[in-house]
Amino acid sequence: MATADPIGVLTGAHFIDGDHACSEGAIAAGCRFVAGYPITPSTEVVERIAERFPFVGGVFIQMEDEIASSIAIQGAAWAGKKTMTVTSGPGFSLMMEHIGLAAMTETPLVLVDVQRAGPSTGLPTMPAQGDMMQARWGSHGDYGIIALCPNSPQECFDLTIKAFNLAEQYRVPVLFMMDECVGHMIERVVIPSADKIEVTPRRMHTGSKEEYLAFAPKADLVPDMVKAGDGYHMHVTGLTHDEKGYPNMTVGTQARLVRRLVDKIKLNAEKIVDYREDGVEGADIVVVTYGITSRTALPAIEQARSEGLKVGHLRLVVAWPFPEKRIRELSSKVKAFVVPELNFGQMTLEVERCAAGRANTVCVPHAGGTVHNPKDIYEAIRDSVKGAK
C-alpha cells in the first residue's frame, strides 16, 4: 500500500471549513498542480492551495478563465502530476467540453464543483445541488464518470483523497460535488499521520518502449499510462483513436473505444459505489440523500421514527456511478423512497428509474439558496406511503 508524502500532511485536529479541508485533502493525496479561476463559493479552496503549494513543491496558476484551467491540468497530468481544478456552477458549465476530453483521453484528474444556486450566475453565496445531472451527462458523447458528495468538512478532506485515488485507478475525471453549505461550514477536521493515508499511485507502464500501446486496456479495462518525455511514443487526442492513440475514425474503433470508456465504470461499478445505510432493513420508507441533505434529513427521519414509522436512510457518498443494484433490491421491499434535493428532482430520476414502479418515489424539491426545512422532509416522509401500493 502506498501512503501519503508526509511533506504535505498537516497531521492534527483543525477547525476549518470544507473548502480548506478539500485543499488539504488534495495536498495529502499528492496533488501538485492546480490551475483555477477563482469563483464563489469555491475561492477558499484555491486560496489555500496558493498559500500552501510553495511549501510542498506544488504549482498553482490562476488562469484567464475556466476553459484554460480545465485544459492546463490535463497537460500537467500527462507530464506526470496529480492535478485538480476548482469551480462553481458557471465555471462548471464552461469546463464541460474538457470533461469530455479527459474522459476520451483517459486523463486522471479531480474537478471540484462547490455548487451554488443557478441557473447562470444565480445565487453566488448560497447552496444548491443543481449540477448533479450535469456532472453525469454534461459533456457530449458517451462516457463513464465518477462523482462524490461530501457532507462535512471532515469528508471534504477524506473524500478528496478518495477522489484522487479513484481518478488514478480508473483513469477518469472524478467530479467532487460539494455545495456552498458544506464548503463554508467550519467543523473539526482530523488529519491522520501520512502513513495512515492510502494513496493510489499512477498506473505507469514499465515495459519496453517498442511494445508500448498507450490505450491497450488491462484486465480491468483501464490502460497503463506513461509520462511525456520518458521516451515512449505517445499521441493523445480527442478524436476516436486506436490502441496506439492515433486517430482512427472508423465505426469499429469508435464502438470498441467508447464501449470501453462506458464499461470501465459500469463493469467496475460495484467496486466504486459507496453508500451508507441506517435502519434500511425492514423499513417501509427509505430516504435517499447526498451531500448536505443527508444532514438536514436527519431531524425529519428521527421525528418520523418517533411516531412509529419505519424509516431507513441511504446516503450516497458516490453519486455516480449510481447504486442501481441496491436501489432495485430495496424497491421490492419498501413502499416508498423519499429524495430531498436542493434542485427540482435530479437524483430522484435515478431512484425512480431503478424503483421501476415497484415503490413510490417522492422528491422533496428545493430551489436552493438555503437548505431544506426538516419539516418539509418530515411531511414528505409521512405522506409518501399514502396511496402507495
Next chain:
Amino acid sequence: MARTEIKIGGFGGQGVILSGYIIGRAASIFDSKHATMIQAFGPEARGSACSAQVIVSNEPVAYPYITTPSLMVVMSQEAYTKFSPELAEGGTLITEEELVNPTNLRKDLKHYSIPATRIAEELGKKMVLNIVMMGFFTAMTGAVGREAMEEAVKVSVPKGTEELNLNAFKRGYEYGLSLQKK
C-alpha cells in the same frame, strides 16, 4: 449538553467572525464537544451588521444552521435591533454596555452587559474588545470551559498578541465573576 445555538452579532471589523471561530474551536478541539460554525457571507460581512452562528453539542451536529439561538453576544446597536428578536424564550443576551442601548428589552431574556471597549482601551488596544466579550461570555454562560476557550484564543489570534489577548479574556471573565458575586 444538548444542542446549543449561539449567535454573535456586531459590525464588520469588530472580530465577530473570530469570536464565533474561537467558541467553535474551543468546543470541538479543546473541549471534546462537537461544533459547527456558519458565517454570514455577502455584503453584510463587510461593514454593516454581520453575524457568526455556532452550534455546540455533545452529539454530532446534523442540521447545520441555527434557528432559535439560546445564547447571543451583541456588539453593536444595529446587530441588537436586527438579531435580538431571534433569541429563544428565556435566552441569554450579552451586550457591549456602551455600544448597545437595549431598548424595549424583552422581559423573558437574561441580559448581561460589560463595558468591553473601555476595558480593551485600558489594555492598550481597542481591537481586543471581542476577546473581552468572549471572556465575559464564558463566565456568564459556561457554554464552553474556560481552559478550552483560553487554548482556542491562544492559537487563533495573530502571533505576538497572545499575551494581550489572554489578558483581555481574563479581564472579561473576571468582570463576569464579579457580576455574579453581586
